[in-house]
Structures are given as structure tokens and as C-alpha cells.
Amino acid sequence: xxxxxxxxxxxxxxxxxxxxxxxxxxxxxxxxxxxxxxxxxxxxxxxxxxxxxxxxxxxxxxxxxxxxxxxxxxxxxxxxxxxxxxxxxxxxxxxxxxxxxxxxxxxxxxxxxxxxxxxxxxxxxxxxxxxxxxxxxxxxxxxxxxxxxxxxxxxxxxxxxxxxxxxxxxxxxxxxxxxxxxxxxxxxxxxxxxxxxxxxxxxxxxxxxxxxxxxxxxxxxxxxxxxxxxxxxxxxxxxxxxxxxxxxxxxxxxxxxxxxxxxxxxxxxxxxxxxxxxxxxxxxxxxxxxxxxxxxxxxxxxxxxxxxxxxxxxxxxxxxxxxxxxxxxx
Numbered sequence: 001x002x003x004x005x006x007x008x009x010x011x012x013x014x015x016x017x018x019x020x021x022x023x024x025x026x027x028x029x030x031x032x033x034x035x036x037x038x039x040x041x042x043x044x045x046x047x048x049x050x051x052x053x054x055x056x057x058x059x060x061x062x063x064x065x066x067x068x069x070x071x072x073x074x075x076x077x078x079x080x081x082x083x084x085x086x087x088x089x090x091x092x093x094x095x096x097x098x099x100x101x102x103x104x105x106x107x108x109x110x111x112x113x114x115x116x117x118x119x120x121x122x123x124x125x126x127x128x129x130x131x132x133x134x135x136x137x138x139x140x141x142x143x144x145x146x147x148x149x150x151x152x153x154x155x156x157x158x159x160x161x162x163x164x165x166x167x168x169x170x171x172x173x174x175x176x177x178x179x180x181x182x183x184x185x186x187x188x189x190x191x192x193x194x195x196x197x198x199x200x201x202x203x204x205x206x207x208x209x210x211x212x213x214x215x216x217x218x219x220x221x222x223x224x225x226x227x228x229x230x231x232x233x234x235x236x237x238x239x240x241x242x243x244x245x246x247x248x249x250x251x252x253x254x255x256x257x258x259x260x261x262x263x264x265x266x267x268x269x270x271x272x273x274x275x276x277x278x279x280x281x282x283x284x285x286x287x288x289x290x291x292x293x294x295x296x297x298x299x300x301x302x303x304x305x306x307x308x309x310x311x312x313x314x315x316x317x318x319x320x321x322x323x324x325x326x327x328x329x330x
Contacts, residue, residue: 032092032268032270032271032274032275033064033065033066033092033093033271033274033275034066035066035093036066036067036068036069037057037060037066037067037068037069037092037093037094037095037275038068038069038071038088038093038094038095039053039057039068039069039070039071039095039096039097039261040071040073040081040084040085040094040095040096040097041053041070041071041072041073041074041081041096041097042073042074042075042078042079042080042081042082042096042097042098042102043072043074043078043081043097044072044074045072048128048130048211048213048259048295048296048297049097049099049259050070050072050097051292051295051297052097052127052128052259052292052295052297053068053070053097053127053261054070055288055291055292056068056127056279056282056288057069057070059282059285059287059288060278060282063278063281063282064274064275064278068095070097077101077106077110078098078101078102078106079106079113079114079115081096082096082098082102082115083114083115085262085263085264086115086120086264088264089264090263090264090265090266090267091267091268091271092124092263092267092268092271092272092275094263094264095124095261095262095263095275096261096262096263097127097259097260097261098121098259098260098261098262099130099257099258099259099260100130100169100257100258100259100314100318101169101257102117103117103121103262103311103314103315104117104311104314104315104317104318104319105167105168105169105172105318105322107315108315108318108319108321108322109167109322109327117311117315118311118312118315119265120264120265121262121263121264121265121311122262122263122264122265122266122267122272122304123260123262123272123304123305123307123308123310123311124260124261124262124263124272124275124276124279124304124307125260125261125275125276125279125280125301125302125303125304125307126258126259126260126300126301126302126306126307126310127259127260127261127279127283127292127297127299127300127301128258128259128260128292128297128298128299128300129231129232129256129257129258129259129298129300130169130211130256130257130258130259130296130297131212131229131230131231131235131256131257131296131298132169132170132173132209132210132211132212132229132230133209133210133211133212133215133226133227133228133229133230133238133241134148134207134208134209134226134227134228134229134230134244135200135207135208135209135210135215135224135225135226135227136148136200136206136207136224136225136227137200137201137203137223137224137225138222138223138224138225140206140207140225142207142225142227143225143227144227144247145227145228145242145244145247145248146247146248146249147227148206148207148227149177149181149183149248152178152183152184152185153181153182153183156183156184157184157185157186158186159183159185159186159206159207160185160186160187160188160204160205160206161174161185161186161187161188161205161206161207161208161209162188162189162190162195162196162197162199162200162204162205162207162208163187163188163189163190163196163208163209164189164190164191164192164193164195164196165189165190165191165192166187166189166327167322167325167327168189169209169230169255169257170196170208170209170210171187171189171325171327172255172318172321172322172325172327173209173230173244173255174187174209175187175321175324175325175326175327176253176255176320176321176324176325177244177248177250177253179324180248180250180253181248181250188204188205193210193211193214194214196208196210197210197214197215197218200224201218201223201224207227209230211296212235212237212238212296213295213296216237216296226238226241227241227247228241228242228243228244228246228247228248229241229242229243229244230243230244230254230255230256231243231254231255231256232254232256235298236293236298237293237296237298255317255321258300258302258307258310258314259297260279260302260307261275261279262307272304273304276303276304279301280301280302280303283299283301284301
């Protein structure tokens, strides 16, 4: 209830509130970052997330005033690096170079994962999207993806494909498409993209889903043919190659693997926004675009809110893909 004795204080209170609103933001938010960032990469040196994070870190000083120290923490399907990041203070100074494997695939395959991407991660921004290609040997009768689908339907269980492991992006992409178009194919998992590529080149399998860096040299020599790109849009590197959605007539089919920086949930929003804006500026630098794209990592910068939505969608989508594929690490 209103107390009459405070009637005369209304103007004073309003004045105090106005004065508070005019005060500068806390120094910590204003000065962020006052020291170099620490970027934890849950992959070994030379991987795309590692290379692109180092490229980004090299350009940060000119747009943010501070650089970043990149530290590789591979192991445990990314868990080693994730837990390292989660032990750091929630201040935005320690970030993780994460991708769909960490927030989508691993939690879907491991119900007892030691982290929850929706609860524990704060999105900063997407850096690039990994968009591999359905690929066949040039001697294959499949000239387009619809030809490969028709072949698989005509010979259920006869066509073989290579992936870089059970539960990998390549594995889940093929099984998700198979469920959509009604084809049955045989999965042949390998320990990495290079062995999967070699198996395709040898003729041990009929097709694979491979990264741009793996297929480009062999497309140039005429050994391989790419049929479709696994992503939301055509690739800058090969604009004539259709998306799977276009080529297979499956609207909305998108298994592009977004990759970017996240930090601990609870980090100051002002710090996250400042870093995200700096990342977006780096993504417009021609040198960064050229070098990142040469590794098959086309820059696709986003806001924190856009990345958070991608993470939510990937959590849902990959849970369904793992279920359809029967992938399990148990």
C-alpha cells in the first residue's frame, strides 16, 4: 500500500534512478578483454577447428585489442577439452572451439555424458560450417545423387559406403538420407577421413561423404566425382554442386556441421557480445576467408542467438539421426 509519507520522495527517487542509469558500465565489462583469451581446441593440431581457430586468433588483436592462445586438448570424443573449459571461470576469457559433434552427436550417443550442451554452454558465434560431399569414383555410373539413390533402391543392401567412424557426421548423414528416401546401404566405418577416402579410391566401397580438403585433389585429377554437398546452401568452393536437399528432392535436409566458439554458461553477456562482434569482423577479412576456405572451412559467422538456435536444432536433429542409424558406443 502507498505510504503518504513517501509522496514527497518520488522526485528524489526518480532522480537517483536516472543518475544510476547514466553511470558507466562496470569496468570489467568495459575493458573486456584486458588480457589474451584462451581457446581450448578438443582436436589435435592440424584439424580444421584447430587451424581456423589459430587463423582467427591471429586476426583478433586488430579488431579486439587482444589476441588468443590456442591450446589443444584432444581426447575422449571431445570431453577432455569440454571439461577443461567448464573448469575455467565463467568470465568469457576461456572459450572452446566446438562443433556439432560436441553439442549434438556425442550427447545423443552417450546418455550419461558429463555435460549438457543446453544447460552448460553459452554460444558466442559460429565461425564456419563443415559441409562434406557425397562422392563416388569417376567410373561410377552415378552421375547425380538421384542416380546413386536409384541404384541403392534397385539393389538393397549391396552398395557400400565408407565413413570415418560409427556416429560420425558421414555415417549419420547417409543413414538419415537412407531413411528419407527408402534405400538400404551397408556402412563400412574407418578410423578417420583419410582411410575412408583411400577405401573409395581403391574401390572397396561405392561412395562416401568426404570433406572438401579430401576430395578436391582427386576431383581435379578426375579420380572422383562429387554429387551433392551436405549443407543448407551450395558451397562457395563448388557452386555448381547441388545440395542434398536439391539433388535428392528432400526439402530441408541439412547436416552441415556448424563449428564455432562457446564458453561456460553464466559468462557476462556483454563480454560474449563483444567477442562475437569481433569474430564476425574477422570473418570479413579477405585473407581469413581465403585461408579458411582452403581447408574446406567456409566462414559462416553468426550472432550468439543464432548459434544458440543452431545448437538447439542440432541437439534435436542428431538425437533423431542417432536413433535412425542405430549408432552406439556401448
